[in-house]
Structures are given as C-alpha cells and as structure tokens.
Amino acid sequence: MSAPAAVEMRRVSRHYGSVAAVDDLDLTIAEGEFVALLGSSGCGKTTTLRMMAGLEQPSSGDIVVKGRRVNDVPVHARNVGMVFQNHALFPHRTAFENIAFGLKYRKVPKPEIARRVARALEVVRLPHVADRLPSQLSGGQQQRIAVARAIVIEPDLLLFDEPLSALDAGLRDELRVELKRIQKSLGITTVFVTHDQQEALSMADRIVVMHGGRKRQEGTPEDIYRAPNSEFVMRFFGRVNSLPGTVTSAGGGTMQVALAEGVSLPVPGDAAPGTKLSLLLRAERLRLVPDDGTPALRGHVTGVDYLGMMVRYDVACGGETFQAIQPAEDAVLPIGTPVALSLRGEDLVLS
Amino acid sequence: MSAALTGLRPEAAHRPRTRLRAVPTWLLIAPALLYMGVVFLLPLANTAWVSFSDPMPGLHNYIEVLTTPAYLRIYRNTTLMALLVTGICIVMAYPLALYIARAGGAVGAVLLAATGLSFWISFLVRTYAWTVILGSRGPVSQVARWMGYDPPPVLLFTSAASIIGMTHILLPFMVLSIYVVLARIDPVLLRAASGLGATRGQTFRQVVLPLSMPGIISGSLLVFVFCLGFYVTPALIGSPRDLMVASLIATQIEDLLAFGTASAMAMLLLGATLLMLAVYDRALGLANLMK
Numbered sequence: 001m002s003a004p005a006a007v008e009m010r011r012v013s014r015h016y017g018s019v020a021a022v023d024d025l026d027l028t029i030a031e032g033e034f035v036a037l038l039g040s041s042g043c044g045k046t047t048t049l050r051m052m053a054g055l056e057q058p059s060s061g062d063i064v065v066k067g068r069r070v071n072d073v074p075v076h077a078r079n080v081g082m083v084f085q086n087h088a089l090f091p092h093r094t095a096f097e098n099i100a101f102g103l104k105y106r107k108v109p110k111p112e113i114a115r116r117v118a119r120a121l122e123v124v125r126l127p128h129v130a131d132r133l134p135s136q137l138s139g140g141q142q143q144r145i146a147v148a149r150a151i152v153i154e155p156d157l158l159l160f161d162e163p164l165s166a167l168d169a170g171l172r173d174e175l176r177v178e179l180k181r182i183q184k185s186l187g188i189t190t191v192f193v194t195h196d197q198q199e200a201l202s203m204a205d206r207i208v209v210m211h212g213g214r215k216r217q218e219g220t221p222e223d224i225y226r227a228p229n230s231e232f233v234m235r236f237f238g239r240v241n242s243l244p245g246t247v248t249s250a251g252g253g254t255m256q257v258a259l260a261e262g263v264s265l266p267v268p269g270d271a272a273p274g275t276k277l278s279l280l281l282r283a284e285r286l287r288l289v290p291d292d293g294t295p296a297l298r299g300h301v302t303g304v305d306y307l308g309m310m311v312r313y314d315v316a317c318g319g320e321t322f323q324a325i326q327p328a329e330d331a332v333l334p335i336g337t338p339v340a341l342s343l344r345g346e347d348l349v350l351s
Numbered sequence: 352m353s354a355a356l357t358g359l360r361p362e363a364a365h366r367p368r369t370r371l372r373a374v375p376t377w378l379l380i381a382p383a384l385l386y387m388g389v390v391f392l393l394p395l396a397n398t399a400w401v402s403f404s405d406p407m408p409g410l411h412n413y414i415e416v417l418t419t420p421a422y423l424r425i426y427r428n429t430t431l432m433a434l435l436v437t438g439i440c441i442v443m444a445y446p447l448a449l450y451i452a453r454a455g456g457a458v459g460a461v462l463l464a465a466t467g468l469s470f471w472i473s474f475l476v477r478t479y480a481w482t483v484i485l486g487s488r489g490p491v492s493q494v495a496r497w498m499g500y501d502p503p504p505v506l507l508f509t510s511a512a513s514i515i516g517m518t519h520i521l522l523p524f525m526v527l528s529i530y531v532v533l534a535r536i537d538p539v540l541l542r543a544a545s546g547l548g549a550t551r552g553q554t555f556r557q558v559v560l561p562l563s564m565p566g567i568i569s570g571s572l573l574v575f576v577f578c579l580g581f582y583v584t585p586a587l588i589g590s591p592r593d594l595m596v597a598s599l600i601a602t603q604i605e606d607l608l609a610f611g612t613a614s615a616m617a618m619l620l621l622g623a624t625l626l627m628l629a630v631y632d633r634a635l636g637l638a639n640l641m642k
Contacts, residue, residue: 102547
C-alpha cells in the first residue's frame with residue numbers, strides 16, 4: 001500500500017444550528033500537493049480550512065493527517081502553518097520575533113532558531129528586515145513575513161486563508177508567483193482558500209470547486225476549465241453564453257445540432273433527434289467575423305468594454321445578447337457594427 | 352476679490368458648514384477657555400501665590416511640610432494607599448474586562464453597561480452605602496457575628512474601609528481602560544498564536560497581556576492619580592488616624608486656618624500628579640489616553 005495521504009477528510013460535515021456549512025465532504029490531499037479550495041463566500045471553503053487547522057470541530061466525519069485521526073487534537077498540537085488574509089503578525093514583536101514565535105514552542109535551541117529564522121527570511125527574500133516591527137513593513141512585506149512564520153516551523157500542512165485578497169493587484173500577481181515558488185521548493189502540502197478563479201488556476205496543482213458546503217468538481221486547473229461538469233462550475237470561470245438548439249441526427253458520440261438561421265454543427269454528445277437543448281459556450285470561444293454571406297448567426301454590436309489586452313463585446317442576435325471576448329489586436333468594432341458569429345462544435349457544452 | 356468670492360459661492364452652497372470658517376477658532380473655544388480660566392486657573396494661581404506668601408513671603412510653608420515627619424508620613428501613606436488600590440483594581444478589573452471583550456454581543460453589552468452604570472451614581476451615595484454595609488449593625492458584621500466573631504471586627508472608619516470604598520468607585524475606570532484595549536486586539540492573532548503551537552496560557556502571556564499593557568498602564572494612571580487626591584471616601588469611611596493628603600489639607604484649612612501650609616501641601620500634591628503624568632507621557636504618550 002502506498003504512503004498515507006497528507007490529509008484526508010472523510011465524510012466531514014459541520015453544522016451551525018440547522019445550517020450545514022460543510023456537508024458530507026470527502027477530500028484527499030497527497031503529500032506535497034497544492035490544492036485550492038475555490039468558491040464564493042459561504043461555500044464552506046473557509047470552514048473546511050479551519051477544521052483542517054483545528055480551529056473548528058467537525059460535527060461528524062474524520063480528519064486524518066498522515067494516517068492519524070486528528071479530530072480531537074487541539075490547534076497548538078497539530079503542527080500546521082497558517083497564513084491569514086490580514087497577515088496577523090504580532091504587532092509588538094519584530095519580524096524576527098514573529099518568525100521565531102512558533103520555534104520556541106518546539107524546544108528549538110537558540111542558535112538553531114537564529115539560523116532557521118535567517119533561512120526563512122531568505123526564502124521570502126526579505127533578509128534585511130529582521131529587526132523591524134510589522135508596522136514598519138509594507139503590506140506585501142508583512143504578508144511575506146507571515147509566510148516565513150508559517151514555513152519556519154516545517155509544518156505537516158500549510159494553510160492559506162485568502163492571503164492575497166488584501167493586497168493591491170500588482171503585488172498580488174508578484175506574491176502569487178512567489179508563493180508558488182516557495183511551496184514547490186519546500187514541497188509542503190498546501191491548502192489555499194480563495195474566491196478568485198485566476199489565483200486558483202495559476203497556483204494550484206488541483207482545484208476543488210465548492211458550493212453550498214459541497215464539492216462540485218475537483219481536478220487539475222486545465223480539467224476544470226476545459227471540461228466543467230456543470231453550468232455552475234463553467235460560469236465560475238468566466239462569462240458563458242447559452243444557445244438554444246435542436247438535435248437533428250445522432251450517433252457515435254456526435255450529434256448534429258441545428259441552431260438558429262440555418263446553422264448546423266456537430267456537437268459531442270448523444271441525444272434523440274428532435275431533442276431541444278441548451279448549449280453553453282465560453283465568451284472567449286465566440287469569435288466575431290465579417291459577414292461573408294455563408295450561413296451564420298448574425299447580429300450587431302451593442303456594447304464594447306475595452307480592457308486593453310482584450311475587448312469584450314455584447315452582441316444582439318435574434319432576441320438574445322451574447323458576449324464575446326476577443327484579443328484587442330484588431331481595431332475595436334464600434335457599436336452598431338454588423339457581425340457574424342463563428343463558433344466550433346467542440347467548444348459547445350451541454351448544460 | 353469679488354471673483355474669488357463668487358468662485359467660492361457654489362461650494363459654500365453645497366456645504367453650509369463652511370460658513371463656520373468665518374468665525375475665528377479662538378472665538379469658538381473662548382467660552383470654555385474663559386470658564387476654565389475663571390473657575391480653575393485663577394484659583395490655582397491664587398493657591399500657588401498663597402503657598403509662597405502666607406503668612407509671609409518665602410519658602411517656609413514648603414520647608415515646614417517637607418520637614419515635618421507627621422506630614423511626610425501622610426504623603427507616604429497616601430502614596431501607599433493609592434498604589435494598593437491601583438493594584439487591587441488591576442487584579443479585579445482584568446478578568447472582568449477580558450470576559451467582556453471575549454463575550455461580546457448581548458452579554459458583553461450588558462456587562463459593559465453595568466460597569467458604566469456606576470458612573471451615574473454619585474460617589475457620595477456610594478460611599479454612604481458603604482457606611483451602612485460596613486457599619487456595626489450592617490450585613491458584614493451580622494455575618495461575622497453569626498460565624499462566631501462577637502464582637503465583630505471593626506470595619507468602618509479604618510484604612511481597610513477607605514481602600515474598599517475607593518476600589519469600588521475607581522474600578523470602572525480600570526475595567527473600561529483595559530476593555531478598550533482588549534477589544535481592539537484582532538482575534539486572528541490568537542488563532543495565529545495557537546496555530547504556531549502556543550497553548551491558551553502561552554497565548555495569553557505572549558500576545559494578549561503584552562498587547563493590553565497600554566490599557567493597564569492608562570487605567571493605573573487614572574486610578575492612581577484619582578486616589579492621590581481622593582477626599583470624600585477616606586474622609587467619610589476611612590480611619591481618622593491614617594489621614595490621606597486631601598483630608599490633611601482640609602484639616603489645615605478648617606481647623607487651623609493655616610492657608611499657607613494647606614496651599615503648599617496642595618501644590619506638592621499637584622506636583623506629584625504632574626510628575627506621574629509626565630512619566631506616563633514619556634512612556635506611552637498622553638494623547639493615547641484620548642483614543
């Protein structure tokens with residue numbers, strides 16, 4: 001049998017009165033893996049994290065770390081590193097003292113503490129701020145010190161609770177790359193809670209999408225983006241268009257679906273001819289092309305949202321408005337421009 | 352000039368309060384300054400003047416106070432009483448403040464209101480209440496008698512009584528000072544500490560206590576300074592043998608008509624108080640008291 005998983009949650013629930021914050025959750029995290037718990041607020045991701053930390057007790061189910069059931073182990077005995085949204089550094093202690101805090105309770109001798117703190121400061125690339133108080137550090141530096149404080153204790157499990165959401169955009173991108181680098185180089189099993197799909201996609205080895213206290217889908221960032229198992233998950237990663245269609249023929253895993261205006265496309269799936277379907281298409285997969293007279297969905301631009309790298313168009317087509325995101329390499333189409341919509345059958349997902 | 356005025360007009364129309372800017376600041380604070388000047392600074396200056404001039408000019412009043420062992424004993428006694436009351440207040444107030452801060456919500460609000468409520472009852476009333484409670488026929492004596500202490504120990508008109516009374520009156524200051532600081536400690540710091548391996552006790556000693564020191568110190572300053580000049584409670588329920596400075600000053604004026612000596616004693620008390628404030632200001636900054 002292989003080595004036990006770093007963390008396992010077995011049918012874990014957490015109820016507050018009659019409300020289930022986490023509902024019958026099964027989750028297995030491998031040694032050294034970086035898992036993102038993704039969801040909007042109230043989805044149960046933070047409660048899950050807090051139960052892993054020991055800050056909260058499950059109402060039922062087991063939490064197992066390295067093969068040992070830890071439900072009843074108090075926080076301070078669990079050896080988890082935690083990084084919070086607002087750094088949570090002790091304001092009356094210097095960066096050095098903050099980082100050394102956890103080592104004192106692990107009976108690490110003094111010279112060893114100094115060595116390990118210095119090493120941790122190097123890992124977060126802030127070797128020169130040891131003697132500063134948190135109030136003398138910038139927001140990004142504070143969060144780096146918080147990371148150093150969490151990794152210096154060599155935790156079994158590193159828990160991040162939206163650590164980047166209090167920082168401004170530029171810093172957030174920088175620290176995102178930095179955290180990923182640190183996590184990979186140290187190989188610490190990490191769980192990262194976020195509501196930001198970009199963060200989850202760019203950092204995690206595996207994403208767990210949560211909603212209503214339950215797991216909706218889990219997989220690699222690419223799996224989840226490419227093959228969402230539900231409209232909910234698909235909509236979580238961007239703007240989605242919904243197109244009505246009717247199946248005209250089917251067989252061998254592909255069916256011919258008739259859309260409006262004489263457009264017919266092969267779509268993966270099997271359904272009896274005559275079935276009415278709703279097909280989902282990501283805004284970035286819908287292309288606006290010049291009208292060349294061939295059968296196509298046609299419409300005109302009703303809204304333009306210029307984002308620099310990208311342009312997001314609203315296109316009125318029949319009675320519906322579709323959204324299309326295009327690279328901004330061509331000239332921006334003005335409102336009122338007639339366009340044809342180009343789409344590929346393999347990008348369509350059955351809702 | 353007129354263009355500038357017209358330019359200002361739309362803004363003034365949007366924000367009528369800017370009209371107040373036409374009134375010079377000194378005029379707005381003048382009533383308060385005048386009042387403080389007449390009823391506080393003038394008498395204080397007069398007291399200072401009397402201390403150096405009555406019955407004749409010179410430092411003899413100060414020399415008398417500082418060289419009379421009986422007077423010095425009273426200053427020392429006052430300081431010790433004040434320190435004791437401050438210490439008792441810290442020990443009693445801290446757990447309550449911590450409980451209120453942790454409880455929060457309705458329980459916290461009720462306890463906080465109950466603490467503040469005692470501010471609304473005159474401390475004269477509260478002091479007289481102690482004369483009943485500690486009196487020879489009061490509940491404390493009854494219990495002592497029932498437990499076999501007959502005659503019961505004398506409580507009223509002792510230093511113990513004035514310590515009990517002053518502690519009772521000053522405790523809310525300490526509770527509120529400490530509570531304000533504790534309530535501002537981000538609970539996430541406690542989670543961080545326990546996550547790093549600190550037990551509850553260690554978290555308290557390493558994080559909560561150091562972060563609440565400013566509250567303890569400002570509360571102590573308030574209580575200590577109050578105690579130094581406390582008159583009513585020690586005079587009504589305290590020991591006539593162990594006078595405190597305020598009572599001594601009253602005796603000098605009422606019984607001996609020694610205005611010069613009394614004034615010098617008052618100035619020395621004021622000096623001691625200002626010294627305390629200066630030390631506090633050095634350590635923590637007086638402005639922090641207002642926060």
